[in-house]
Amino acid sequence: MISSPLRRPLCQHARIIRSNRWLTTIGIRREDPKRIWERRTPLTPAAVSLLARAGEVEVEVESCQRRSFPNKEYEKAGARIVPSLSPKVDLVLGIKEPPVSEVHRLIDAEKGRKRTWMVFSHTHKGQKYNTGLLSSFLGTDNQQTLIDYELLTREKADGKGRERVAAFGWYAGAVGAGEALTLTGLALLRKGIATSLLNLSRPYTFNSLDDYRAAVREAAAAIAANPPPEPIVIGVTGRGKVATGAMDILKELDPVWVESDRLSEITTDASSSSKVIVSNLDPAHYMRANGKENSYSRVGYYADPSKFKSHFDEVIAPHLTTLINGQGWSKGFPRILDNAQMEAQVARAKRDGSKPKLIAVQDITCDINGNLEFMDRSTTIDQPYYDGPGGVMISSIDILPSELPKDSSEHFSDCIIPYVRQLATGAHDAVLEDTLSRATIVRSGTITENHKGLMPRVQQWRNENVGSGRRAMSTASRDSGIHRKKKVLLLGSGLVAGPAAQVLGSRSDIVVRLASVDAKANDAMSAKYANMSGLTLDATNDAAASQAVEESDVVISLLPAPMHTLIAEHCVNHRKHLITASYVSDEMQAFNSKAEDAGIIILGECGLDPGIDSMAAMRIIDRANKEGKTISSFISWCGGLPELSASEVPLRYKFSWSPKAVLTAALNDAHYKLDDQIHHVQGDQLLAQHFPSVGLWDGLPLEGLANRDSLLYAEKYGLGTVEDLSNLFRGTLRYQGFSRLMDSFRQLGLLNRDALDQQVESWTDLLLQSVKVSQRLPDSTRSEDLPVIVKDIVDSKVADDTLQALEWFGVLPNGKQNTVSRPVTASRSMAPIDYFAQLLSNRLSYHKGERDTCLLHHEFVLHPASMDASQGGPGQKVTASLLAYGDDDASAMAVTVGKTLAFAALRVLDGKVAGRGVRRPLDKDVYEGVLDDLESVGVKVAENWA
Template sequence: MGVTVQVQHCNRRIWTDDDFRKAGATIVGDVSQADIVVGIKEVPISELSATPVKGQTHFMFSHTHKGQSYNMDLLSRLLGQARLIDYELLTDHAGPDGKRTIAFGWYAGAAGLVEGLCAYSRYLLTLGIATPILHLPRPFMHASLSEMRKSLKILGRRIQAEGVPREAGPIVVAVTGAGQVAAGALDMLKELPAVLVQPLELGKIVKYQGMDLHKVYVVHAPAAHYLQRKDGRGYNRNDYYCDPDSYHSVLYRLIAPYVSLIVNGAGWRPGFPRLMDNAQLTEALRLAWNIGPGRLGTISDVTCDLEGGLEFVTQASTIDTPVFVVKPSDSLVDHPGVSIVSIDILPTELPRDTSVHFSNAFMPYLVAFVRQRLNAKEREHDGLLIKSLDRATIVQGGKLLSQHEWLSGRLTTAPVQRSKASRSDRGTDVLVLGSGMVAKPVIDTLCQRTDLTVVLASNNLQEAQLFANVHPNLRLVTADASDRALMEGLICKADVVISLLPAPMHPKIAEICIQQQAHLVTASYVSPVMQSLHEKALSADVLLLNECGLDPGVDHCAAVDLIQRIQNDGKQVRSFISFCGGLPAPEFSNVPLGYKFSWAPHGVLMAAKNSAHFKLEGEVFDVPGEMLLKTHFSDIPLFQGFALEGLANRNSINYIKPYKLGQLETMSSQLRGTLRYKGFTSLMSVLSQIGLLDETSSLSLDTWSDLLPRCLERVVGLPVRDSLSRGAAMTDVLGERWYHQEAALEWLGLLPSLAAMKEGFYPTVPEISLPPLSLLSILMSHRLRYEPGERDVVILSHEVVAGPGPMTSPDTEATVHSYLLVVYGDEHSSAMARTVGLPVAFAALRILDGDMDMRGVVVPTHPRIYANMLKDLATVGLVFRDTVTNVPGIGPALRASWTHT
């Protein structure tokens, strides 16, 4: 036919490059200039050509025709440049009853069933229960579908012969849905000693003492089995699709508590009832736990519709890490949680069979399409195939086709593609300044993009070298950020600069970025000096993106997202209360301050001196910086198991405008606060009163034991030479209160103790004079550091009270919307490093890929920024829990706990 076939080099395919060469293809590194690009999953934007050939056509599962927000950038990018044909829209005939002709559902269901069984066997093993299922290989370990069937047959014979332990049995598998996914799973179950049962039989089967442990019970549950009308009438398919609001799911109580494994193949879309929401999952787990430990151990969500039919499936797992665990609510503290399998590329675990299936189905379409492009004579069935291809076209001639025009309202401005060829010749894509506590997730995320060149500039080469040993596309530079000439030399070569330096250094770096026309990303608050650079940055076409960490940063993104959704529902926000904090995990919190440092201590100590301005329960408060530690919220009622207190965080009123909350007068509360364990403010107040938070003058120390006496001398104006004068000075400043903190001061090394005489107790004494606050930072970073094996936790909570109008009385109808993020650190990174570092890295990548066209001094309340940021965070498991209740908000409790001493 006069066609050249290029195949992009890849070592992951079931067929090798040599196989393709033997078939007549040419192996290349880039296929972006081909006339026809045939893929499977959606193409990463980074791999699309900035200058495609005229009339280029892409075939793929683009996941765009439903308006899914996460892929609108791809659709925007293809508009005006290519034709997009989506396999999912290829049907045997026109109209709503047309059946899809290319799909992988059957193979996904088959692999999902086996993955679910394997995950369930490991779940049981954590409970100390071994079953024959442990010996079942995972799908990708089989060379073919027939081999996987043989493994299931072997497992079936073992179950028939040996049975399963009574604690686990009987094995019950529920398969939801009525399509190809369910068909694949049910077909695989035929290889086991399976007995098909009805949902109403499950209770008898599971609870019967003479249960048969040598069988596998299977319940097939299409929608009619678990959807009921709220008025009690039975399920009717036409009625359901016309009026889905009248139905609710009873899967959580009718089926879920009795089964071992659920394989979910039921489709879902917004506006229809979920199969199980978060609250229903907790109830199902409670019921299941009461029946026995083997109940509801695993859910294999083959649909992988994130936060869809199964609300608690918030992330896609991977073949490498196939399982994540969802814990029930705090009411089931001893429950191990349910294992979730949500692999979204399940068919690739059976690559040979799936590829043959796909090729056989797609080849007639492709041949017909190529013949049309070549103006070749039509074959008998080409006309029908071309009509089907036309129906499956989303974009053509640079425009959305008429049936898809509605998607234009979902589109973002098409990003400017920055391929290697189109980047500037600066030489550095991202320059990272600083290699401290939050640098690891930043570097790891950036360097995953092997097409990027990343430079890390640090004054601690030994610390930075750890990153270079892992990432070949990372280059290290020893640099002092105070050396302006050196900074200019580095920044002039970079497209984007990430500053992880202390906040006071950011404006100087920003000035150089403006001069050198490089974009800047920081995680720090916008200072007045930084804000003053706005017009200069606009003139230079430079973006200075600040407040892009955790708090500030992720808190902005989540707040604006939540508030916007509430307002889109026609409600008015009456109260906004937010608290955020990075803390040691409870098991590692038994230290002075109840705190350990997962980022620079200097910033934590400085934050204890900020003034605060907020509104709470109708009253506006102004707290001077010197009074912040003496005025705090003694009880923050977020969790039953956490003893939390809080400090007001800077000027909360300033966020009414960027959060688009309207007028302060219409709101009862507007408060942003910082979380700490109880006791933090009491000890910090003592440290402040004895002069350790002073930064107006400097001290030179011979030993660390000099620090407290020297500070006391400045406070009381008298010499402090021995224990007697030290005690008198402490009593003079603090009264009898200081005795309550004596043990904590000894632990920190501020008072003499036997422990302080041990080697390694103190850090090295600085050789230069420093302010007391800086000296205390050095001491605390040593004494309150995280030891190997210890972990931290980040808690971010937004509570919004909303109603149909302004708050006029306490009895006014209102709903309470809670948005909660809880992240624990692990052996790879602290929670603080992830929640501060990942947003910075994601923002830099978005800038590089042309997704941020705003300029000047910007914070992430812009819709294009916060929507993408939440989407990017979700890909790494940082997902907010969103709940709506009618219970009272926490405002009155906070007002009652407001302490002023």
């Protein structure tokens, strides 16, 4: 526990009388992840426990790994840890202002729900950078109330005016003094003087204020044992809590305290044995009216500050080693030290051939160009100081209390808990109600009378950010909240982009930026929709990508899967949601904690497979669970194929998406369970161990391949343990003949992923080099030998089919290779699979009038929960099937992937998805709406509950 006199025990607040509750759920939000050092919390676990034990409220706490109190302490106190606050939250508590997107998310999630926000909003002074935030609370249909901690005031004990109820000023002063001591040690070292202050760690490295006090005392003892050659003189300006906190820490140095008018005496006294001197600087000693000494009076000063001028540079500064500024400044008042005075000091020192005695400045107020005009920038905990005029070291950290987050949070929590209880329980306490009323900027969507003067700024902001002034002004009469249009960044202009853009383009309440390196494709597609514009963007350009992400609300990435992590980094940094169709890789999963802390969702696997397959499965699984049934078997097939009439080509396959992805999928290891037997298939055996006949749709001659690790889906889908399932299988559909021919290509080395030693000059050269490497043939092997070599390598049953296919592709040395495209070679060496993907993309593309089809089929076996599957017979069979065809506008693959992505993104954008972190579309708030939206555009997964 801290020793500050500001602390009050929680039990003192228990006297508040409880009446009818009107707020039932309190939400403690995580702070903006861009504020990496903001580790404070408005309510400690102890305060939460007090509220929970009284049965007065429910408390949600957004999961955060940075917060000074870990999640588990809040759980023990009775709170629920959530990835993001739910729409049912009635009172949102935070330290700093929330992002506008967070306010919109909760408003949009439940329109018209009354909700109160209690934060340091930084809006009541008309701060331009937060006008958009203030606007987001306004609107009688929004029903939001905004209370600002900074405006919580009560009558002083002496009845002379009011004082702030909840502030961190004392802690800012305490930590600021600590930073000043570290800064002084470094500044003295620059002068060639080493003191024990060099060994004093900065405040943020300590667990508590008491620990830091002890360290300061150790430093003081070391100074006393080995004193510096001249006294360390520290001056503190101000009379409020900031100065009080600073001097409370400086007491631990056991200094000599002197009045500021005696500084010149004691610092010039050669016999002085005091090695640390501290003075709380009195304005009466340096502020003069009309140049007259002893002319300062507080009343006169505040009545007409224009009469006064500071002589700090003459009577105080020459005697200080370190200045700690804890006195605020307002326009119209004289500065303690202006630029001209500081420059004159530096000039005097140069004339005298000496250095100024003042070597360190800690400006706790962080008023840029304020009382210390030469203090022209704020600093950070990471980079705490910079060199000012004459080499003076200046520190101006604006979040000092966050360096002692636990202690400052405990103090703050004690200060605000009676007001939180007042709001949460509706207790009748007139004093508290009066304080809360003064601190309310917006009440139920309407700006309060005391803050009506802010409305012109709000209207100006709306005019600049929303649309016509007429529209903004027409709503001003009722203080209606006009939300800016939400922004979607669609990265990539490939095959899938068209259907995604079609969905996004139908929403007039959003704006879409279509971004890719292909400016022509961007412009052509964006021209189709009024709400869309093109952006030429290379996503590997970090600065450009970062800016594009920052200017959006939701990012949809159609980029290659390896690039998703680059975009995810930007999304975390700027707190923007990310939606992709790719599998959630280990690299993407590693973003989970960062995404949770940022309050965003990184939603992967929103395509066909993965995507619709998982959503359709979860819809059945959740219904089965609701009906009290268990699942004993799950078999799933999915595939994208040409329509049967377009399949009369080698492999019986055409490409509506990445050829290389199709090739690599045929090389993955597979794990599954069928008929109570677990199977493990190595990637080089996957094609050989295919399923030769899969009878799902009449007239479609299908075969199948096992798809990666099916066993993971027991946990992923919540199916129970693998041991409890007789079947657990996911497979990929192809037309019969695909696997045997593709396996021949594998044996010939065309699917090898190791780079060749030399570049490929022709498609025949590709086959020759691939065969020579894979079969370790001599360099003398000639292209003319290839037909014979192929027959020697592949199974005799498919040798003729393989040769015919290679001839059709223009690979064999018979002249036909000159009629097809030539290999495109990169500056680096490439692998056979990369070249082969080029060839297949060229030769197995769709022609005009040809359609593709997407197929999906799930089969479950259910049993009543009370019945053991091994004893109960065949069980209930439930299926889910999708058969979708492409058309002249878009392929079925592009539609099922692109529209699924877009519908998922819109649900996130509209605040209908509660989860945060790295997720898959396995929750009802994702899959239910997306499947319904897909059905509305003709993509229907039909269920059959036999």
